[in-house]
Amino acid sequence: MVQYSTEKKLAILSDAAKYDASCASSGSTKRDSRVGKSLGSNEGSGICHAYAPDGRCISLLKILMTNFCIYDCTYCVNRVSSNVARARFSVDEVVKLTIDFYRRNYIEGLFLSSGVIRSPDATMSDMVQIARRLRKEENFRGYIHLKTIPDAAPELIAEAGLLADRLSINVELPTDAAVAQHAPEKDPSQIRKAMADVRLRKQEAKDRSFTGKRPPRFAPAGQSTQMIVGADGSNDATILGQSTRLYSGYKLKRVYYSAFSPIPDSSAKLPLISPPLQREHRLYQADWLLRFYGFELGEITSVTPDGNLDLEIDPKLAWALQHRELFPLDVNRASREMLLRVPGFGTKTVGRILSTRRHRHVRYEDITRMGGSMKKARAFVTAGGWTPGALTDSADLRARFAPPPEQLSLL
DSSP, X not given: OOOOOHHHHHHHHHHHGGGXXXXXXXXXXXXXXXXXXOOOBXXXXXXXXXXXXXXXXXXXXXXXXXXXXXXXXXXXXXXXXXXXXXXXXXXXXXXXXXXXXHHTTSOSEEEEEOOOOSOXXXXXXXXXXXXXXXXXXXXXXXXXXXXXXXXXXXXXXXXXXXXXXEEEOOOBSSSHHHHHHHOXXXXXXXXXXXXXXXXXXXXXXXXXXXXXXXXXXXXXXXXXEEEEESSSSOOHHHHHHHHHXXXXXXXXXXXXXXXXXXXXXXXXXXXOOXXXXXXXXXXXXXXXXXXXXXXXXXXXXXXXXXXXXXXXXXXXXXHHHHTGGGOOEETTTOOHHHHTTSTTOOHHHHHHHHHHXXXXXXXXXXXXXXXXXXXXXXXXXXXXXXXXXXXXXXXXXXXXXXXXXXXXXXX
């Protein structure tokens, strides 16, 4: 095996970690300050951002312990048959990197994942040892997110939950059939069992003993999961339906959607729904509507006949355009539930409207000050000094929001 410097390992294993979703949707275009006279870059690896339980945005060192793996999942760039540069950090190296980065104020925590080497237990044991060393020996109080291995011994996952702020166990793909086809060495029932164990242990950690003593905290930031989208033929209705079941069944904090892109050396013929990052972005938007805006799954996914989301416009706008008979809404009279369905209105804007209208009539300019995007909302609401007239029912309303057509390159 080639011996790499720590710097080279960091380059390889931070780049390999970009496939592990740990924050909100990607979907932005690549920008690099090395091209032209510009400042900053959004395509570097190694540092990602996540949100703490109290809402703070924190910077994390995001790496794999190793990108060696004994599994051969067809959608994974690090699968055993993939021809990629391999590297592996020792326990000491990960601990030292984390502490050095933290002391330089580069990061506030660690996001650690890994390929499976030797066995699930051996890999999980090393990851737990890293977290234990950081907490017990280095007195590290920063945020730790561990990607756990469902096939590992329950006691290892249990110890991980006592050391880490958040645990995540990947469900991999939207359906059991897809897992059987593309990741046959993984067992969906074992994945669900491991997730259920984490949920139970977290619940037990909230219960005080008969003496009133509270047990040690277990994964205080909860658990999350990741789902690869686009590697199988599942439509968005299937993906979001699975997410809904996961949220309710395992009390997850987040389901992360990771857009599948073909791997250059892949011999597997996997379907690709294009553009993958735009689809990922729309799934995050729909997920948010289901969790916080009172939408039902069927309402969002019935807009198109194939059960997929409209890639050109966001899901709330797509729904509103399909239900124009409900609009325009009077912002001074409409219910909270209906105001949340207005394109361009977020939960904070709706809360401000409801609070303000108790005292006075809400006008068009008030909504703008409250944070509402009237560029989207103006066709769907009436307010003091504003009525959309025939705009709500205009034939070209969708075209006002959809991106303009582009000439495709022939090269």
